[in-house]
Amino acid sequence: MTPLRIVTQLLEIAAALIAAPAFLGWVNQCRAWLQNRRAPSVLQPYYGLRKLFGKDVILAENASALFRFAPYAVFGTMVAAAAIIPSMGTGLPLSTAADAIALVGLLATARVFVSLAAMDVGTAFGTLGARREMMVGFLAEPALLMVLFVAAMISHTTSLPLIAEGLTTRALALYPSLAFTAVAFTLVLLAENARIPVDNPATHLELTMIHEAMLLEYSGRHLAMMEWAAALKLFNYACIGFALFIPWGTGTEAGGPAALMLAAPLLALKLAVAGAGLAVVETLSAKLRVFRAPEFLATAFLLAVLGLLVYLLLGA
Amino acid sequence: MALTRWWSRGERLAGKPSGALLAVEPQEWLGVATDVAAAGGQLLALWATRYPDCSPAALVRAAYLVDGGLLVAQLPVADPAHRYRGLQELYPAAARMQRAAADLTGILSDAADRRPWLRHAAWAPDQHPLSAPPPIPAAPAVDDYAFVRVEGEGVHEIAVGPVHAGIIEPGHFRFSVVGEKVLKLEERLGYVHKGIERRFTELPLLDGHRLAARVSGDSAVAYAWAYCQALEGMTGTAVPPRALWLRALCLELERVQNHLGDLGALGNDAGFAFGLAQFSRLKEELTRAIGATLGQRYLLDAVVPGGVAVDLQDQAARTLAVVLARTSSRVRELHAIYDDHAGVRDRFAGAGRVEPELAQRLGLIGLAGRASGQGSDLRVDSPWPPYHVITPKLCMRRDGDVAARVAVRFDEVEESCRLARALLSELPGGALAAPVPAAVAAPLGVGVIEGWRGPVLVALESREPGRIHRCHAHDPSWQNWPVIEHAVMGNIVPDFPLINKSFNLSYSGHDL
Numbered sequence: 060m061t062p063l064r065i066v067t068q069l070l071e072i073a074a075a076l077i078a079a080p081a082f083l084g085w086v087n088q089c090r091a092w093l094q095n096r097r098a099p100s101v102l103q104p105y106y107g108l109r110k111l112f113g114k115d116v117i118l119a120e121n122a123s124a125l126f127r128f129a130p131y132a133v134f135g136t137m138v139a140a141a142a143i144i145p146s147m148g149t150g151l152p153l154s155t156a157a158d159a160i161a162l163v164g165l166l167a168t169a170r171v172f173v174s175l176a177a178m179d180v181g182t183a184f185g186t187l188g189a190r191r192e193m194m195v196g197f198l199a200e201p202a203l204l205m206v207l208f209v210a211a212m213i214s215h216t217t218s219l220p221l222i223a224e225g226l227t228t229r230a231l232a233l234y235p236s237l238a239f240t241a242v243a244f245t246l247v248l249l250a251e252n253a254r255i256p257v258d259n260p261a262t263h264l265e266l267t268m269i270h271e272a273m274l275l276e277y278s279g280r281h282l283a284m285m286e287w288a289a290a291l292k293l294f295n296y297a298c299i300g301f302a303l304f305i306p307w308g309t310g311t312e313a314g315g316p317a318a319l320m321l322a323a324p325l326l327a328l329k330l331a332v333a334g335a336g337l338a339v340v341e342t343l344s345a346k347l348r349v350f351r352a353p354e355f356l357a358t359a360f361l362l363a364v365l366g367l368l369v370y371l372l373l374g375a
Numbered sequence: 376m377a378l379t380r381w382w383s384r385g386e387r388l389a390g391k392p393s394g395a396l397l398a399v400e401p402q403e404w405l406g407v408a409t410d411v412a413a414a415g416g417q418l419l420a421l422w423a424t425r426y427p428d429c430s431p432a433a434l435v436r437a438a439y440l441v442d443g444g445l446l447v448a449q450l451p452v453a454d455p456a457h458r459y460r461g462l463q464e465l466y467p468a469a470a471r472m473q474r475a476a477a478d479l480t481g482i483l484s485d486a487a488d489r490r491p492w493l494r495h496a497a498w499a500p501d502q503h504p505l506s507a508p509p510p511i512p513a514a515p516a517v518d519d520y521a522f523v524r525v526e527g528e529g530v531h532e533i534a535v536g537p538v539h540a541g542i543i544e545p546g547h548f549r550f551s552v553v554g555e556k557v558l559k560l561e562e563r564l565g566y567v568h569k570g571i572e573r574r575f576t577e578l579p580l581l582d583g584h585r586l587a588a589r590v591s592g593d594s595a596v597a598y599a600w601a602y603c604q605a606l607e608g609m610t611g612t613a614v615p616p617r618a619l620w621l622r623a624l625c626l627e628l629e630r631v632q633n634h635l636g637d638l639g640a641l642g643n644d645a646g647f648a649f650g651l652a653q654f655s656r657l658k659e660e661l662t663r664a665i666g667a668t669l670g671q672r673y674l675l676d677a678v679v680p681g682g683v684a685v686d687l688q689d690q691a692a693r694t695l696a697v698v699l700a701r702t703s704s705r706v707r708e709l710h711a712i713y714d715d716h717a718g719v720r721d722r723f724a725g726a727g728r729v730e731p732e733l734a735q736r737l738g739l740i741g742l743a744g745r746a747s748g749q750g751s752d753l754r755v756d757s758p759w760p761p762y763h764v765i766t767p768k769l770c771m772r773r774d775g776d777v778a779a780r781v782a783v784r785f786d787e788v789e790e791s792c793r794l795a796r797a798l799l800s801e802l803p804g805g806a807l808a809a810p811v812p813a814a815v816a817a818p819l820g821v822g823v824i825e826g827w828r829g830p831v832l833v834a835l836e837s838r839e840p841g842r843i844h845r846c847h848a849h850d851p852s853w854q855n856w857p858v859i860e861h862a863v864m865g866n867i868v869p870d871f872p873l874i875n876k877s878f879n880l881s882y883s884g885h886d887l
Binding site for chain 1 (some may be wrong): 512539540541542647648653654656718
């Protein structure tokens with residue numbers, strides 16, 4: 060284990076923790092601009108977190124230990140996920156611990172904790188949200204796995220850093236299979252991160268919520284952890300997308316520290332473009348009826364399968 | 376025809392033009408209701424009034440909209456303990472009005488449902504705020520309300536409100552659902568009961584319009600005008616033409632303001648925040664123009680007894696006309712966007728459908744009624760000055776879903792902009808207000824004005840000079856709240872907020 064690998068690993072985790080709220084703030088800013096509104100500062104999510112960390116926690120009388128533990132578990136899994144996703148460098152010592160399939164499992168673990176915690180207090184909204192979250196989850200996970208399989212078959216490995224490295228160092232070629240899976244991945248990203256058209260992160264209508272409904276009983280630092288974890292999840296998904304579809308500029312081990320230095324501004328650029336794109340999609344769509352979500356995710360799965368077939372038939 | 380008998384027997388009613396007051400005997404009470412229903416009429420309002428140390432001890436009045444007129448049937452109740460015949464079988468909307476009358480005055484109907492409606496736990500069952508003010512309880516008792524339970528495999532309840540996740544008025548909604556499907560919804564309202572009708576009795580007769588304008592803030596002009604119409608009828612005041620034209624202008628501006636706000640909010644509830652931003656901007660531009668020209672952003676104190684308290688100079692009238700023309704053309708563009716957007720259309724179409732037959736049976740009125748094929752608009756059916764000159768167009772749809780209620784709003788915004796500009800271009804000169812005599816010629820006056828939500832009724836009664844004995848303010852929400860319970864049946868739970876918003880009923884105007 061070289062010092063560079065350790066530095067890369069620490070840098071990646073720190074960057075994820077610090078940049079995730081800013082990425083969310085950027086998406087919100089773009090959304091506001093696109094709707095002809097005056098935008099909040101890109102730092103607004105940090106102010107929100109600081110406010111929540113400064114507040115007391117109010118717990119429901121019947122909240123169990125699970126309810127108190129869940130925010131840390133969810134936050135922890137998201138940090139662990141950030142540690143194995145190559146956002147700036149591919150030389151990640153921790154990535155040998157978990158491959159892309161384990162990553163999906165890691166994200167599922169977070170989902171199970173959020174859903175259990177939502178049902179723990181026993182309010183109608185928490186259960187409603189948990190039920191819908193599980194529905195979205197079990198439809199989104201196969202699609203995400205399919206997407207990862209296509210990339211894994213091209214690179215002959217399930218390790219995310221190696222996939223990214225393989226795709227970067229290979230001679231520039233067009234992969235029709237990856238084009239299909241990129242669309243599928245975008246649909247999964249929207250559904251998994253509670254974005255429009257599947258969920259509305261800005262709504263105040265408790266009956267329509269999915270993700271927010273599960274957090275209604277949380278307050279203070281617990282809520283801050285949950286919100287930070289949600290921002291991390293969006294950041295992680297964006298970075299998975301970069302690793303699979305636009306890996307160029309990610310610092311490889313061979314590139315040394317210079318490549319890592321170059322990777323940071325490139326990541327910022329990618330995030331800026333991706334965030335603006337996300338805002339465009341969210342502004343142009345309306346929210347789907349809840350029962351349209353399966354159709355939406357079935358489309359994602361179908362596209363990912365198409366990508367797989369294209370790879371198997373064309374070998375590209 | 377059976378109804379002509381009642382019309383010919385009725386006396387002229389002060390206030391609303393083409394209104395009649397009909398004193399009925401207990402055995403005729405149901406007959407009038409039946410004949411009105413047979414003629415396709417609707418119950419507009421039902422209220423009770425106590426007369427201490429008088430005979431009869433109380434009167435129950437029912438106001439019907441029928442044949443383009445207003446027929447008020449008046450039933451004496453000699454003994455307050457005696458139960459009068461309820462009208463809930465003929466008019467389902469009467470059920471809650473009867474329960475509210477029982478809570479406030481203690482006059483009971485013979486309906487089986489004896490649960491309180493406006494009374495939560497703030498006063499005891501044997502106290503009646505309109506007879507004597509109840510003492511303020513030291514510690515509020517726990518309100519125990521018997522909701523109707525739905526039994527069955529997999530049925531569970533979702534209780535929503537009265538405190539919601541957003542800043543909206545309080546109301547409790549009890550859903551019985553299977554999965555995401557709504558089997559039954561039961562509403563519990565009354566959380567914003569403020570004792571408005573009690574407060575009216577403490578105000579001078581010439582001051583009541585200010586409270587009337589605040590019954591439901593979004594219909595300020597409609598309520599204030601209805602109050603003034605009743606008062607001017609009672610005192611025989613002739614309102615100058617310029618004041619009437621300005622009142623109508625204010626009413627149409629209020630309609631446009633509310634429709635713009637609703638259209639934006641409906642887009643937002645469908646997850647289309649672009650719509651909210653655009654309509655909010657349009658509404659604010661119009662509101663600022665109203666503030667700059669009429670002196671009030673929201674026209675809370677525009678209508679006063681005898682006339683209006685606002686005026687328009689020629690230059691201001693031209694400015695307002697330009698803003699209205701611009702609003703109208705922008706709304707047309709946004710209408711095209713709403714119509715062309717697949718996601719928005721998918722959310723609006725088919726959600727919360729109320730078929731015309733159901734709407735007719737339940738007595739759905741106003742804007743929501745016009746979206747379900749109930750072609751009634753008082754400005755068209757029984758136009759009062761100045762609507763007899765500028766003749767509004769009836770905007771109607773038959774689909775009865777959210778899309779229809781949105782479409783009616785779009786049509787009405789355009790029509791109201793046109794009406795407002797017509798009013799501005801033909802604004803007569805002359806006085807802004809006529810003096811209102813102190814003496815009252817008729818003890819009872821009833822004003823009815825078509826507000827943006829539907830017909831608003833104010834029944835005003837004075838027994839001593841300059842004093843209000845009873846003032847009943849009726850919002851069309853009374854008719855339409857129960858219909859929402861039917862509109863959401865079979866829909867999915869997350870569509871309820873959108874369906875509810877498409878009606879956008881008043882809590883304050885209903886809870887009083």
